[in-house]
Amino acid sequence: MKYRVVIALFLTTFLLGGCGSLAGRHNIDSGFSYIESHEYQNALDSFTAAEENGEDMTLIHRGRGIAYLYSGEYDAAVDELMSSLASDNGLVDDMDFDTNYYLADAFIKRGEFTKAKEVYDAIIALKGKDSAAYYLRGTAELASGDHDAGYSDFSKAIAMNPKDYATIILIYKSLAENGYEDEGISILQKAMDNGSDFMTNFEKGQMSFYLGNNADAQSYLEAARNERNQEKEPVVVMLGQTGEKQGDYNYAISVYKTYLNEDPTSALVFNQLGMCQIRQGDYQGAVASFESGLALEDKALQQALMMNKITAYEYMGDFETASSLMETYLSTYSDDEKAVRENIFLSTR
Structure with a gap:
């Protein structure tokens, strides 16, 4: 079948797709609030109340699909997300893109990589140069055993946005998890060689960590920890992990305790x-x-x-x-x- 398309916004995508809080959507809004606080059964209860109250069925199915996805009930997630798309008004908007991202994720969780790829095919057909969609399609292709197609899509994603170091790290992880760590390391090293003048200390620290350069990682991460505008928690967690990686738990514990004292x-x-x-x-x-x-x-x-x-x-x-x-x-x-x-x-x- 043909899938409506979705903007691939990873797991940090906005839940209401820009619809906002409108009159007659009280229970729907409550349901999405519960999703944001990871209270999925309460979310499902709210969407049931929304249906009984005659609220927007497109959003109700969408909300249920997301709640089921995060609860690990992938069959139910697929059914609800498909129902959300089927009940929409036929005009492709940002929420349709976003809903399809969740649908593709549910297919991947079910091990249906071909179906996930079809969703990303539709995204790319409509959106064109969307680096996130190429990255996500690459993960589906790689997981299905099609290394060449996956690597090709990863390369396209990087070429479109060579300074998106967070996605480059995700590409490394995907390759490593599927038995191609050497290729992932090569991609990281190239990014490090070409982008060190543009990277933040945190990005350099992450790259060094995954490249196995622990001393460099600690140096960059220590510098990042002292930067005023840098979010500290992810820096501290990775800095502690440099110690854990070497079995130096005293160092890791010191890093964590110092942060928690503050x-x-x-x-x-x-x-x-x-x-x-x-x-x-x-x-x-x-x-x-x-x-x-x-x-x-x-x-x-x-x-x-x-x-x-x-x-x-x-x-x-x-x-x-x-x-x-x-x-x-x-x-x-x-x-x-x-x-x-x-x-x-x-x-x-």
Whole structure:
């Protein structure tokens, strides 16, 4: 079938597609707000209320599709996103582009790379020189086993936007994950050689990290950490990872603790700190770090923090507490098959 097209905006795309908050969309707006805070069941409940209230079905199907996608229910996501496109007014707009991006992502999650590619084919046919669409189509082609087509699309994406270093790093990761790390490294090195005069210290630090130049990465990242206008959290996480990569957990812990002393509002950094403490055998310290992260109620990290806290108690040998926490975890994340198996193990201890 022919797919309507979508602007490929990665996972940071705007959820309402520019429609704004209009009269008669109260429940729809609530649903998208819940998606932004990672409360997907509440989002689905809001979209059900929206349907009962006679609100816009195009947005309702779209919202449900996104909620199902992020919940890991990919079949339902495809059905809802297709319904959203089918119920639209026939005029291709930014929201149609955006909805199709989610649709392609759902196809990829289902392992249907050819269908995802067809969506990106349609984007490129209408949008032309859209570097993001070429990158995304490349990932689908590479995942399907078509290395040459994927590499060709990656090359086109880079040629269109050679200073988009974030996408270049994503291309490296995609190649590395599919067994072509040498090609990815070559792309990174070329970008570093040609663009060092244009890159920020953070971008140089990232490039150096993935190139395996750890000392250079630390130097650039330390400089970036001290820059006034640089967002600090991603710098600190990667700087700590330079230590983790070498097994220098004391250094990583020092980096994370220094940051948290200045800004104790990062659940991500608390999680990184806790994982390092586990590796050092400081299980009590790890539990405290995970609890501090959980207290921040960052919906995107609650699941990981809860599971890592359980793991810390297991390493500690406190299987009773771990089992109790696992019951609570599964009451919220019942579809986590790995956790279900782990719960069976805990029940035998």
